[in-house]
Amino acid sequence: MSDQPEPFTYDGGRVEPGETQQLRYAVSETYLGDPVRIPVTIINGPRPGPTAFLSAAIHGDELNGIEVVREVAQEWNHTDVCGAIVCLPVLNVQGFTAQERYLPIYERDLNRAFPGKQNSTSSNRIAHSIYHNFIAPCDFGLDFHTSTRGxxxxxxxxxxxxxxGAARLARAFGTNLIMAGEGSSGMLRREATEDGIPTITLEMGEAHRFERELIDHALDGVRSVFAEYGIYQQETVRWPGWRTVIEGWSEKTWLRADAGGIVEMRHERGDLVHDGETICRITNPFKSDATVVEAPFTGLLVGVLENPVVYPGNPLCHFVKIEEMQERIIEERTGQTHESTA
Ligand SMILES: [Zn+2]
Structure with a gap:
């Protein structure tokens, strides 16, 4: 990073210090030969500093992050920005258009195609075009996601x-919960981090929605990160009140239904549930029979079923084990004790 502000360059384009550019950048073509273009806003501040990217909708139906990125790009004041902000609100245009998570065909998960490759599959070419032009020039990044639909x-x-670098970024964002892990091969955050561009994923809420409370929370996180890295020098880094870092988790920690039926969830996302407490009941149509699902250990409900119907084997909740120390901290800070939730 030099002490003079520098232009941001991409594929023949150039954004001078103090300039903002909005563009639609072609990353692929449709069956009709029309361009598939991602919206991009590049804000190059008048003063030197790091370059950050904010991306969303790499899974096309995960919408909360789109609004976060759009508000940073369009509604924040950029006159004092030190460095540059690359805003990529919709990375998977085909998925977004269809309101689907994935690209239409073949190797459908765009978030397994990074850093991408020229002269390769469709998803690899899209990923390469995005990565090469808008991710590689950055110093760090935030990639916004939600849960899968339902x-x-x-x-x-x-x-x-x-x-x-990723740990610094994760702490600066200021969430209560950090799930530690490098992620899968081909994921934007993993590939960028390995490439020297620390990148973290923000998970927030559900697909197909704008959830205002979560969007505001995420905007606070972006402000906090920008304060940590000096992009917004007037802001301060946020402390969330309590924080727990979960190591060694996997998607396998979803609790699954052992009966088919209608789910009556007794807790909300983010709840601390103690060993043996009822998480939910799976009932028949007459409510005359119920399978009670109890917490197999004390943990946090990181993800919860929204669509309340299951076949045997379907996931009910993403339930993550909490150590005794973490449990006490969470109880203290949230006022959520065993007695009050039982
Ligand atoms: Zn996602």
């Missing part, structure tokens, strides 16, 4: 906490 996630960060 479920909802507690607001949290996923980051490789063994990477110094």
């Amino acid at each position: 479920r909802t996630n507690m607001f949290h960060v996923r980051a490789d906490m063994d990477d110094e």
